Every structure is written in C-alpha cells, then in structure tokens.
Amino acid sequence: MQFKKLLTLPLALLAAGACVTTAAAASTTNVPAAAARQAALPSGYQLVTLPNANVPNFQRRTLYCPGGKKVLGGGAEARGNRAILVGSFPTDDGRGWIGIGRQDGYNDVGISVFAICVD
Incomplete structure (x- = not known):
C-alpha cells in the first residue's frame, strides 16, 4: 500500500509564491503557486x-x-513620529478587528486596520 506525504505550508509562504509538492513513491508533482494559494484559502x-x-x-x-463573514485574523499599524501601536485584537463578537495607538508629543496618531475575513 502506498501513502502520499502532504506538505503543509503556512499562508505566508504561499503568498510569497512557494510551490506545493506532493510525493508518492518516486514521482513528484508541482502545483502552480497561484492554484496552491487558492486551494489553501478558507471559503x-x-x-x-x-x-x-x-x-x-x-x-x-x-x-x-462585510456581510455575515467572521474575522480569522488581522492587524493594525500606528503611523507618525514616535507612534506606538497599543492594541490590535478582534472584536468581542468575532466580526471585526480593532486597532489602538498613541503618539508621544502629539494629541493624535495615524491608525490603519486590516482584517482577514471568511465565511
């Protein structure tokens, strides 16, 4: 009986254009990076x-x-002279992401927020 080895790559490697390879006995099949990325993404x-x-x-x-999607992950960025990201975390209901920051010597700070959403 033959077994196939499955190589699991983090999404970051797939996003960087890595190829996924499966090995069965002596044969190797390369899957194009774009197809591998698409297959690895959640619905x-x-x-x-x-x-x-x-x-x-x-x-x-x-x-x-958007819609009824839930947050899978996220992040935030604080921008400005001496800007500090104070917090980056999901909302209590799991539908979004929160970013909080401060900037030494100023009353305001630039904040960008990013969320990875899935069905």
Whole structure:
C-alpha cells in the first residue's frame, strides 16, 4: 500500500509564491503557486482594510467584515513620529478587528486596520 506525504505550508509562504509538492513513491508533482494559494484559502477569504486616518490618542478604530463573514485574523499599524501601536485584537463578537495607538508629543496618531475575513 502506498501513502502520499502532504506538505503543509503556512499562508505566508504561499503568498510569497512557494510551490506545493506532493510525493508518492518516486514521482513528484508541482502545483502552480497561484492554484496552491487558492486551494489553501478558507471559503470566502477576503482581506479588508481600513486606510490610515488620524484619530485622538487611545481612540479605537474598528473594522468590520462585510456581510455575515467572521474575522480569522488581522492587524493594525500606528503611523507618525514616535507612534506606538497599543492594541490590535478582534472584536468581542468575532466580526471585526480593532486597532489602538498613541503618539508621544502629539494629541493624535495615524491608525490603519486590516482584517482577514471568511465565511
């Protein structure tokens, strides 16, 4: 009886254009990177962004997934001189992502928020 080995790659490697290879006995089949990325993505995958905007220090910027989608992951970025990202986490209901920041010496900070949404 033959067994196939499955090589699992993180999404970051797939996004970088890595190829997925399966090995069975002596044969090797290469799957194009684009097809591998598509196959590895969860149903309804969508990257949603909330572009940079200045808000008062420590004010939350919240990004929600469209429709009935749930957040799988996300992140935020604080922009500006001496800007600090204070928090980056999902909403309590799992439908979005929150970013919080501050900027030393200023009353406001630029915050961008990103969410990976799925069905």
